[in-house]
Amino acid sequence: MSMRALVTGGSGFIGSQLALKLEKDGHTVTVMDDFFSADPGNLKAFTGRVIRQDVSQDFDTDEKFDSIFHQAAITDPRHPNDDEVFKRNVNGFKNILNLAKNHGSKVVYASTAGVYGNGPVPMKEEQDKECTTSYALSKLEMEKIAKDNEGQVHLVGLRYFNVFGPHEIHKGRPASMIYHLWKQMREGKRPRLFQWGEQIRDFIYVEDVVKANLCALTATPGVYNVGTGVGTSFNQLVTYLNQAMGTHFEPEYFEMPFDGKTYQHHTLADIEKAKRHLHFEAEWKMGEAVKDYVSFLDANILVP
Numbered sequence: 001m002s003m004r005a006l007v008t009g010g011s012g013f014i015g016s017q018l019a020l021k022l023e024k025d026g027h028t029v030t031v032m033d034d035f036f037s038a039d040p041g042n043l044k045a046f047t048g049r050v051i052r053q054d055v056s057q058d059f060d061t062d063e064k065f066d067s068i069f070h071q072a073a074i075t076d077p078r079h080p081n082d083d084e085v086f087k088r089n090v091n092g093f094k095n096i097l098n099l100a101k102n103h104g105s106k107v108v109y110a111s112t113a114g115v116y117g118n119g120p121v122p123m124k125e126e127q128d129k130e131c132t133t134s135y136a137l138s139k140l141e142m143e144k145i146a147k148d149n150e151g152q153v154h155l156v157g158l159r160y161f162n163v164f165g166p167h168e169i170h171k172g173r174p175a176s177m178i179y180h181l182w183k184q185m186r187e188g189k190r191p192r193l194f195q196w197g198e199q200i201r202d203f204i205y206v207e208d209v210v211k212a213n214l215c216a217l218t219a220t221p222g223v224y225n226v227g228t229g230v231g232t233s234f235n236q237l238v239t240y241l242n243q244a245m246g247t248h249f250e251p252e253y254f255e256m257p258f259d260g261k262t263y264q265h266h267t268l269a270d271i272e273k274a275k276r277h278l279h280f281e282a283e284w285k286m287g288e289a290v291k292d293y294v295s296f297l298d299a300n301i302l303v304p
């Protein structure tokens with residue numbers, strides 16, 4: 001059935017992919033974004049309404065929404081201003097919750113696997129949290145607020161692991177490693193990895209993340225991991241890229257510039273809860289997703 005949906009942060013990476021998919025599925029979609037870290041070009045094919053609004057400021061809207069997909073946030077885990085991260089991410093979420101209460105809307109909101117820090121793997125939703133950045137803390141605070149509002153609004157939080165795919169380039173440094181390594185290799189350079197490339201991430205393709213958001217509308221309210229349940233080391237990532245690009249680059253290793261405590265060395269989603277109650281399982285296998293993304297980048301992005 002067709003619904004009226006609001007996508008906050010809808011000109012960003014995940015938000016734009018979600019807005020376009022919702023529109024393609026026949027829903028009436030409104031995007032709200034203040035273009036803090038967005039690429040307006042991501043919405044080239046979007047025909048719905050775009051409202052320029054900072055959701056962390058008081059606002060009202062004349063539209064009523066059945067569902068709100070809240071993606072708007074400061075998304076750089078190393079953003080230098082902790083107060084700004086908290087203000088935008090937490091106040092923004094509170095405003096969206098109020099809007100949902102007024103409209104009787106369902107809310108699906110983006111959280112992060114950053115809340116697990118360097119906790120044990122596979123990471124289970126209920127395990128102790130080890131937030132090491134203000135970004136992760138702001139997301140955990142959003143989850144706490146959601147818990148306090150349980151029963152009043154249909155609320156589903158999605159802890160995304162490392163998302164990659166088309167529409168992410170405007171993010172710059174916080175864009176995925178897959179993009180950065182592809183760019184280095186396209187420029188004929190060896191891909192640069194932290195010593196010794198053994199760090200592991202649960203990378204997930206953006207198409208699967210969009211699917212998880214749609215599953216959330218009919219899921220049991222709560223918080224879920226959105227990962228694949230498969231870890232890929234940085235060295236393996238270079239192998240996938242070489243295969244997709246037809247190249248034979250060896251990684252060039254350099255010393256990790258970050259404090260080892262704030263850097264996540266190994267992330268891996270436990271996907272059992274999401275399978276059972278979100279009815280979500282990622283479909284893309286890593287090698288295939290990298291191949292698909294490389295085709296997109298080669299066709300759309302010019303590298304000097």
Ligand SMILES: NC(=O)c1ccc[n+]([C@@H]2O[C@H](COP(=O)([O-])OP(=O)(O)OC[C@H]3O[C@@H](n4cnc5c(N)ncnc54)[C@H](O)[C@@H]3O)[C@@H](O)[C@H]2O)c1
Pocket residue numbers: 008009010011012013014015032033034035036037038039053054055056070071072073074075088092110111112113159160161162163164171
């Ligand atoms: N990409 C990932 O790997 C990843 C991982 C974990 C969680 N997340 C979460 O997913 C969501 C989407 O992230 P993304 O990767 O698409 O990043 P992004 O930076 O491309 O998208 C964020 C969007 O929100 C907008 N925005 C920021 N603050 C706003 C505000 N106060 N009001 C209105 N718009 C605002 C930005 O302009 C941008 O369009 C975020 O909540 C992020 O924290 C992403």
